[in-house]
């Protein structure tokens with residue numbers, strides 16, 4: 001089966017700083033794959049490079065069998081959508097939920113907007129009552145549900161999730177994670193998800209890659225991480241630093 005995402009020797013540099021130093025990765029179709037590593041290890045940069053938000057210096061990115069060039073076309077955004085950490089930053093506060101959901105539909109010229117908006121709102125548990133509220137009138141969890149609805153409205157096959165719940169309270173965090181998991185099952189989506197929280201990654205993902213200083217340290221299954229069957233000291237230290245994770249393991 002064609003992998004959903006295949007990355008080979010990806011390099012990203014910001015001036016002379018090498019944020020990604022030849023990272024390779026394969027995410028199977030329908031899989032949920034995690035990226036972990038300390039702050040600054042390059043996790044977000046990897047997602048942004050796939051989304052075309054930062055340029056690759058070298059290496060290749062292939063999505064659903066198509067190797068990407070420097071620019072992402074409309075067809076790419078129908079396949080791949082990104083959900084960011086901060087639902088306050090990623091949604092315009094003075095736009096209504098309806099307008100936020102209409103925008104991608106207008107860009108992509110979909111005629112069945114009404115149906116898609118209803119479906120997306122239902123799917124994220126908001127319902128029609130939220131449709132004409134402004135983003136600033138919503139709680140953090142509700143905003144993140146809108147951000148997820150917006151990502152789903154073009155019916156992508158891949159979601160890039162950058163710390164999608166780390167700005168939320170613990171109880172809301174669990175609800176949004178459960179929602180994402182439900183949506184993935186229902187729509188048979190592929191997830192590539194960044195989190196600094198190892199418990200979240202092992203809960204949500206089947207496999208993961210550990211990153212440090214712009215490089216891949218090791219690839220593991222969630223059960224290897226839960227069982228502390230890791231090869232590298234760096235990963236062992238991450239596990240140790242993640243106290244909550246040790247408690248629940």
Ligand SMILES: Nc1ncnc2c1ncn2[C@@H]1O[C@H](COP(=O)(O)OP(=O)(O)OP(=O)(O)O)[C@@H](O)[C@H]1O
Pocket residue numbers: 014017019037038039040041042043044045046196
């Ligand atoms: N636009 C940019 N310009 C310059 N440096 C950048 C830029 N974006 C990221 N970096 C640097 O690249 C490195 C990797 O950043 P990145 O955001 O990918 O890390 P991360 O692993 O996602 O960290 P965190 O968990 O803190 O979000 C960091 O040292 C960061 O300062």
